[in-house]
Amino acid sequence: MWWVRPVGAAAGGALLYAASPPRSLWWLAPLAFAALALSVWGRRARNGFGIGFVFGLAYLLPLLRWLHDFLGDDFGVWPWLGLVAVEALFFGLTGAVRSRVSTALAASVWMAAVVVAAEALRSRFPYGGFPWGRIAFTQGEGMFLPLAAIGGAALVTFALALSGCGLAMLVRYRREPRQLLAAVAALLLPAAVGLTVPAGGDAAALTVGVIQGGAPDVGLGLIGESTVVRRNHVAEADRLAAEVRSGRLPEPDLLIFPESSNRFGPARTDPDLDRISAALGRPLLVGGIARDADGATSNRVLRWEPGRGATAEYAKQRLVPFSEFIPLRQVAGAVTPFAADMPEDMVAGADPGVFDVGPARIGVAVCYEVAYDHVLAEAAQRGANLLVVPTNNAWFGRTEMTYQQLAMARLRAVEHDRAVVVASTSGVSAIVRSDGALVRTTGQFTAESFVEQVPLRTGTTLATNLGSVPALGLIGLVLRSRTRTGR
Secondary structure, eight states, X not given: OTTHHHHHHHHHHHHXXXXXXXXXXXXHHHHHHHHHXXXXXXXOHHHHHHHHHHHHHHHHHHXXXXXXXXXXXXXXXXXXXXXXXXXXXXXXXXXXXXXXXTTSTTHHHHHXXXXXXXXXXXXXXXXXXXXXXXXXXXOSSSTXXXXXXXHHHHHXXXXXXXXXXXXXXXXXXXXXXXXXXXXXXXXXXXXXXXXTOOOOOEEEEEEEEEEEOOOOOOGGGGGGOHHHHHHHHHHHHHHHHHHHHHTSSOOOSEEEOOTTSEEEOTTOOOHHHHHHHHHHTSOEEEEEEEEOTTSOEEEEXXXXXXXXXXXXXXEXXXXXXXTTBOTTHHHHTTTOXXXXXXXXXXXXXXXXXXEEETTEEEEEOOGGGGGSHHHHHHHHHTTOSEEEEEEOOGGGTTSTHHHHHHHHHHHHHHHHTOOEEEEESSSOOEEEOTTSOEEEEOOSSOOEEEEEEEEEEOSOOHHHHHTTHHHHHHHHHHHXXXXXXXX
């Protein structure tokens, strides 16, 4: 029955989606990869590609539904389906290579490494890649998450894929005692190692205020609402400052505004920000779209100090394709509203975002950048002891997108053993502990602000020090598998 394997792969993809935020069903992810392993085991590469493609479709179609919710009324299903189809090709590649190595010695190791290699590829190509939906991002909590401190997202993905392959081996070789020990080791060892990862230590603390001014829930209509978004955030910051002056809230050492909460001209002047920072006597971190004297625009975070104004800036390095820059501009108008709204591409930054604020050295990743390994890794390598993710999720309404992104911040917290502050225009804003636990969260499409004390961690994790080495090592395993299988 030829259809059994594709159906099994589709079931696996559905399980992987079910493991994804906002659900806390992280343990379904290994089951998903067990289903994929059983579906491709011993098949030809061509068959494996088709099976993997089906797995990818079943996972990504519901996972990325928020893109259709965002664009659907004006652009139909094609941007959503097109992106899903392109990304599912990488899962097809995973299935093809997994089928080739499934009969090799230590097949579970090779098959798990293939998943990491395919993710690395789709995180880079095309147009800078699309790392959304990486397998590690299903693990915002659970037994595999501590492994991020050793080898980052790549090791978490490898571990849960390895456990899934171990489970598949138990099913496949249940009557072959010599294979059972290897199967049990592959199934249990990754989670067991995660339980041994030690926690770091705190050196000091910073009292942080977060402004969530709220934004209209109007989807594409947000293009014309930048003035409203700015006004909302200024008003919420004024309210917080009044609460601080009255003693109802503690004095923050730093006040953080989200991405796109302001707009800046070449002079970088703003009397409202001057007034707010002077009232608090503390610096601000403010996200906004900035225009330079030459007309170039960029997505930036500015440090705004009392009496001095803008004293440091970070320009977003990883821009969103078909949004902040437009590939194939002549035809892109059929799939994105930003082709007409933004006649010229934004300019990407080249340097890590690191700001000094008192005892804190703050590393910044703007919105989409939290999905990329290198952005916060480079900041942590430069001494950042607190991580901040300003974001603007108002475009996507009350979809799962916000919670998918929050899970990425939780993984980054563990990866670098740093607390993470998420500041969103429309929610969910959050404080994430260095173990990935949520300390404080806000609702969606509300005006809220809060002040919390966050630890400034010392020490660095192995993942921070190694950077991309774990991912490159696992990719090397895949390349070596070609010679081991002789194909």
